[in-house]
Structures are given as structure tokens and as C-alpha cells.
Amino acid sequence: VNTGEESIDQAIVEDTIKPGLSFDKNSPKVYKLKLDSNGNATIDGDALPGYIAEDIKNENGNTSFKVNLGNINSAYRLVYRTDITNNDEVSFSNEAFLNGVGTGNIIKRPTITNSFTKSSDGSIDYSKKTMGWKITINPLKEPIKDLVIRDTFPNGGLSLISDTFI
Structure with a gap:
């Protein structure tokens, strides 16, 4: 000011x-x-x-x-x-x-x-019917306390494979 x-x-x-x-x-x-x-x-x-x-x-x-x-x-x-x-x-x-x-x-x-993005990570396996996703949060790397990430899928066609988080 x-x-x-x-x-x-x-x-x-x-x-x-x-x-x-x-x-x-x-x-x-x-x-x-x-x-x-x-x-x-x-x-x-x-x-x-x-x-x-x-x-x-x-x-x-x-x-x-x-x-x-x-x-x-x-x-x-x-x-x-x-x-x-x-x-x-x-x-x-x-x-x-x-x-x-x-x-x-x-x-x-x-x-x-708001600085977050969600996009395909480019890994698609048509035979297994899987696709990888990349979620980028806080690209400026500022401290974040008590962060909660909630991702939702549209009804039908998509489900989460729980052991695939990196």
C-alpha cells in the first residue's frame, strides 16, 4: 500500500x-x-x-x-x-x-x-484397462498444514486401484 x-x-x-x-x-x-x-x-x-x-x-x-x-x-x-x-x-x-x-x-x-492440476500421466494400458493420473498441488512448494486431497470419479467406468499410489 x-x-x-x-x-x-x-x-x-x-x-x-x-x-x-x-x-x-x-x-x-x-x-x-x-x-x-x-x-x-x-x-x-x-x-x-x-x-x-x-x-x-x-x-x-x-x-x-x-x-x-x-x-x-x-x-x-x-x-x-x-x-x-x-x-x-x-x-x-x-x-x-x-x-x-x-x-x-x-x-x-x-x-x-487456485494452484492445482490433475492430468493423465501418459500411462495407458488398454489390455488392463488402466490409466495413470498425476495430481500436482502447491507447485510453489509453500508450507501446507493439514492438507486433504479428495479426488472423485464420475459415475461408471472408473475405479481406484488402491496399491498404485506413488
Whole structure:
């Protein structure tokens, strides 16, 4: 936020998380950013202490929260964690606002795509009527806690051979 490095008093980031995601209220971290001459941002140091999610509300499946940044004149990055609660969704949209004295509402609307794929691994044995599958989850290799993989087959024609997991 504030990549224009404007002076903003009482800066507050308000974020609304849409249905299909669950907000981890203990996860928000605020980092100061360093901008190069082309406007590219890099994190400048460790997470700053004292920033917490406040005013957490759950309405109509949406979760909203605020992080009070105080008086700022530098760029910052707010990082937090959500868990996927609706595995049928392929992408998730988000909406965040930066409000404060000295600026109008600045709105960001990023979309995140769920990163998993399922495809044939190329091994088909027509005589045995078998086909191999490859499921790729988390290609960025980020830590995942309590992962559950649920794969379903359409009715008729397919069944699982249990001793074939690699």
C-alpha cells in the first residue's frame, strides 16, 4: 500500500475476503517496502511489530477486517493467510481499501488462481484397462498444514486401484 509514498494520516487498510476462504486472524504482518527507481517494491526488513487485525466481521459469507497503519509516508505490504474452504472454486477475488486523511479511497482488486492440476500421466494400458493420473498441488512448494486431497470419479467406468499410489 501507498507505493506513491504519500503522507497519509490515520491510514487504515480494510480488506474484505469473499466466501470460499477463511481468514486467519493471527496471520497479518506488515512490512516496510523499499522502492527502486522503476517503482519495483522489495520488502525492507522483518515484519513490523504491533500491527493486528481489528474490527473483524463476518456478514453474508464475507469476512472483513482492518489494520491501522497510523500516520505513514512510506510504502508497506500487508501479508495475511487464508484457508480455502470451497475447493470447487478455481480463483478467488479480493477487495482492499486504503483510507486515511490526505488520500481518497484507494482500492485494489487482485484475483488469485487456485494452484492445482490433475492430468493423465501418459500411462495407458488398454489390455488392463488402466490409466495413470498425476495430481500436482502447491507447485510453489509453500508450507501446507493439514492438507486433504479428495479426488472423485464420475459415475461408471472408473475405479481406484488402491496399491498404485506413488
